[in-house]
Amino acid sequence: MRAARHWSVRHSRGLMRAYRLVEAALIFVRPVARRIRGHSLERPVVLLERGVKGFLFDCTMCGQCALSHTGMSCPMNCPKSLRNGPCGGVRPNGNCEVKPDMRCVWVEAWAGAQAMADPEAILAVQRPVNHSAVGSSSWLRVADDGSSGTLWMHVRSEADKDSP
Amino acid sequence: MSRGEDAFDAAEPLPPRPGHSSNGRLERVLRSGRFAVTAELNPPDSADPRDVYERAMVLSEVCDAINATDASGANVHMSSIGISALLARAGYAAVMQVSCRDRNRIAIQGDVLGAAAMGVSNVLCLTGDGVQVGDQPDAKPVFDLDSISLLETLRQMRDQGKFLSGRAITAPPNIFLGAAANPFVPPYDFRPLRLAKKVAAGAQFIQTNYCFDMPAFEQFMAKVRELGAHERCFILAGVGPLASARAARWMRSNVPGIHIPDATIARLEGAQDQKREGRKLCTELIQQIREIEGVAGVHVMAYRQEELVASIVEDSGVLRDRRLKAQAGTAGRRGDRRGAAAPDREGGNSQNEN
Numbered sequence: 421m422r423a424a425r426h427w428s429v430r431h432s433r434g435l436m437r438a439y440r441l442v443e444a445a446l447i448f449v450r451p452v453a454r455r456i457r458g459h460s461l462e463r464p465v466v467l468l469e470r471g472v473k474g475f476l477f478d479c480t481m482c483g484q485c486a487l488s489h490t491g492m493s494c495p496m497n498c499p500k501s502l503r504n505g506p507c508g509g510v511r512p513n514g515n516c517e518v519k520p521d522m523r524c525v526w527v528e529a530w531a532g533a534q535a536m537a538d539p540e541a542i543l544a545v546q547r548p549v550n551h552s553a554v555g556s557s558s559w560l561r562v563a564d565d566g567s568s569g570t571l572w573m574h575v576r577s578e579a580d581k582d583s584p
Numbered sequence: 585m586s587r588g589e590d591a592f593d594a595a596e597p598l599p600p601r602p603g604h605s606s607n608g609r610l611e612r613v614l615r616s617g618r619f620a621v622t623a624e625l626n627p628p629d630s631a632d633p634r635d636v637y638e639r640a641m642v643l644s645e646v647c648d649a650i651n652a653t654d655a656s657g658a659n660v661h662m663s664s665i666g667i668s669a670l671l672a673r674a675g676y677a678a679v680m681q682v683s684c685r686d687r688n689r690i691a692i693q694g695d696v697l698g699a700a701a702m703g704v705s706n707v708l709c710l711t712g713d714g715v716q717v718g719d720q721p722d723a724k725p726v727f728d729l730d731s732i733s734l735l736e737t738l739r740q741m742r743d744q745g746k747f748l749s750g751r752a753i754t755a756p757p758n759i760f761l762g763a764a765a766n767p768f769v770p771p772y773d774f775r776p777l778r779l780a781k782k783v784a785a786g787a788q789f790i791q792t793n794y795c796f797d798m799p800a801f802e803q804f805m806a807k808v809r810e811l812g813a814h815e816r817c818f819i820l821a822g823v824g825p826l827a828s829a830r831a832a833r834w835m836r837s838n839v840p841g842i843h844i845p846d847a848t849i850a851r852l853e854g855a856q857d858q859k860r861e862g863r864k865l866c867t868e869l870i871q872q873i874r875e876i877e878g879v880a881g882v883h884v885m886a887y888r889q890e891e892l893v894a895s896i897v898e899d900s901g902v903l904r905d906r907r908l909k910a911q912a913g914t915a916g917r918r919g920d921r922r923g924a925a926a927p928d929r930e931g932g933n934s935q936n937e938n
Contacts, residue, residue: 508766
């Protein structure tokens with residue numbers, strides 16, 4: 421469903437607004453989310469999430485959604501599953517190095533990010549994928565933890581601060 | 585003259601100097617404000633260490649560090665950790681390239697500890713070319729980390745003494761961390777920011793892809809300077825001799841991420857001796873790059889033309905001011921590590937200041 425995926429990037433700003441509403445609702449249902457997360461009741465939530473996000477973003481259910489930082493272009497569709505930006509192999513026409521007929525996921529992400537309320541979000545460093553969470557619900561994770569927990573949290577040492 | 589300091593580190597580790605991350609020569613040259621030269625060693629398809637040393641010797645007289653590629657182009661060759669360890673053992677400064685394509689986080693973290701234990705001071709964090717371009721396109725692409733999460737991981741190992749899992753490392757690796765940048769592919773506006781993102785993730789030096797398009801590179805550097813990223817890392821611009829117009833065309837269409845302007849190819853085509861013209865062009869590019877504010881050195885990638893590197897760097901003149909007065913006569917002798925690329929240039933000789 422590349423057509424839907426491209427539509428989503430073009431409408432990243434609106435989708436982000438919609439997502440913020442969903443996020444607020446999710447936090448509202450936190451007690452419920454906490455109870456069903458990791459149990460058999462998570463299954464219907466996963467199916468719903470897969471259906472919605474699968475249609476809109478070609479979501480692969482990595483379980484740690486980063487869409488709000490990637491201009492609504494799912495980084496898991498990158499053949500190298502890059503979470504932090506484009507590789508150096510992007511073709512001059514903006515297509516993927518690995519799949520020459522596909523638009524680079526990160527060329528899309530960059531375009532989508534420009535339209536979003538926080539265009540700097542794409543610069544935040546994403547943690548590597550937690551493969552034990554693949555297939556789980558990112559919505560329940562957000563509801564339970566308050567965020568999808570994908571960003572790298574820094575504990576800087578003193579030496580690290582001022583020098584390259 | 586002091587002995588080869590990387591070999592010394594391997595045998596008897598000392599803590600890095602204050603403000604330094606590694607004991608390596610590359611970091612010291614860069615931090616001393618000198619124009620640095622690194623070069624890529626084409627990895628052999630053999631198990632014979634002499635194949636590494638023969639190539640290293642050709643490069644070493646003009647290089648501050650030698651890059652050991654990690655199955656670049658997704659072709660199998662001798663591993664980067666193997667080459668880096670061989671180089672360190674012989675007193676050369678190696679830049680161990682680590683690609684995320686072939687190994688997961690468990691393998692990579694272990695390899696970096698092993699490499700540091702064997703005296704490797706520099707690690708270049710790369711995403712890696714896709715497996716489809718190489719000689720084994722049926723291989724499983726790993727990509728467990730990406731170049732930026734790899735940088736964060738290695739910085740955490742070094743500065744916090746912890747693996748990605750949080751488990752403690754008893755002796756953290758003293759490594760100088762690098763990353764790559766390709767200013768010449770889309771999304772163009774993102775590229776300078778991506779460099780800054782890599783710096784924020786721990787990159788201390790950057791080696792760029794081949795720069796043939798100077799106006800595009802100048803534009804990129806202007807944006808990098810605007811972001812102030814050039815003050816937080818050392819940027820080495822990638823250069824290399826083109827063997828012929830045909831070779832340039834082939835590279836452009838078969839090697840991912842290579843941008844060669846039509847004008848460059850036309851210039852080669854119009855030359856009587858294309859190989860010579862390619863070499864001359866490379867020398868000129870180094871001279872132009874040297875004048876760009878925020879560039880700290882060049883990275884020479886001479887694919888299967890290593891024998892040209894020394895003369896290209898010599899002709900460019902970038903090392904001329906760095907040469908010690910007393911050694912001006914002997915420098916340039918093949919394999920002489922005390923030549924132009926003397927291991928110890930802290931001797932207080934004013935001639936070697938840039």
